[in-house]
Amino acid sequence: MVTWTLRICGLLFSMAMFFSAWNAWQTNQAFSARGQQALVEPMEEYTETITTRKKLLIKIGESTSHSAELAFTTASGQRIGVNMSLPDDILARFLDAEDVHMEYLPEAPEQARFAGETSSPITLALSGLAALAGTILLWKKL
DSSP states (O other): OHHHHHHHHHHHHHHHHHHHHHHHHHHHHHHHHHOEEEEBOOOOOOEEEEEEEEETTEEEEEEEEEEEEEEEEOTTSOEEEEEEEEOHHHHHHHHTTOOOEEEEETTEEEEEEETTOOOOHHHHHHHHHHHHHHHHHHHTTO
16 A cells, blocks of 8 residues: 555656646746836835754755845836745845845736746756656656
């Protein structure tokens, strides 16, 4: 029973990765075909989250992430607010009072991303391919 569970999980994970890759590719295509840019309003404040990783009560690592509520106005005059994770380079641009632009789709402006940011369908597809290959190779061994 455990072997069939592992096989099915491997196949489901592979399918999920392929579906995610397809979705990322379609998103990139939609942004390149219909995406519009808007200037982001100056950020008022941001949230810093520090995540500490411990192993056997010993600190083995720490990571910091930043997020903020950002707003921009679409070409049609609609003001959109989105809560976004801020990469370090974007945060630095905000702190230096430089212009930051968002890309959005006119039919769904809430689904915005920073200008120049893209999804990586190749990475997702390769992950799915690796999981599928591993599942197939181990299929008879399980």
